Amino acid sequence: MIGRLAPKAYEVIFHDRNGVLHKVELANDTMNEVILSAGALGSPQLLMLSGVGPMAHLAAHGVKPVVIDHPMVGQGMGDNPMSTIFIPSPMPGEKSLVQAVGITKFDSYIEGGNNVTLSFDLTRRFFDGVLHVLNEV
Known part of the structure; x- marks a missing residue:
């Protein structure tokens, strides 16, 4: 986590497999959460592209902002x-x-x-x- 506050998602914007843009706004509720998942091999890449992962690796690839500096994302895969x-x-x-x-x-x-x-x-x-x-x- 960068700074003192925990990151919070307010909306999710994505393209579906047909290229159609979707925007989902999250209700202001403590039970809301966003789960990033793209399978065993795709999830680490998706997390890193979303700013979650080893800070040095994200910076080396120009990913901004770094939302969570988590050194274990993409590690230990086998x-x-x-x-x-x-x-x-x-x-x-x-x-x-x-x-x-x-x-x-x-x-x-x-x-x-x-x-x-x-x-x-x-x-x-x-x-x-x-x-x-x-x-x-």
Whole structure:
């Protein structure tokens, strides 16, 4: 927060996906709030463009005014490698996990049975079972 007073929104102005400009005025009520959200990857950018984020980063990109200096916006983001989606292919193919993701430098270590290969195999077996049950219905 810059200064002593907490920032307060009185209205929200935005363009919808068709380019139409909208203006929403907020009632003078203590229960009003504005939530900025654009998904896991888009929300940090939306917050920073709105003046919420690390002050030095916002200043370096000419974002004014800085509404809240919050150094953690956009930090600590990471993917969850255990979330897997399997889409059955209409054509059979033989490709290892290492070949599929393009890792070649450490392939003997990865193919040797570490947790990545094991968890991938267990997850694949689970979804193979689910697909088998669904195909029988």
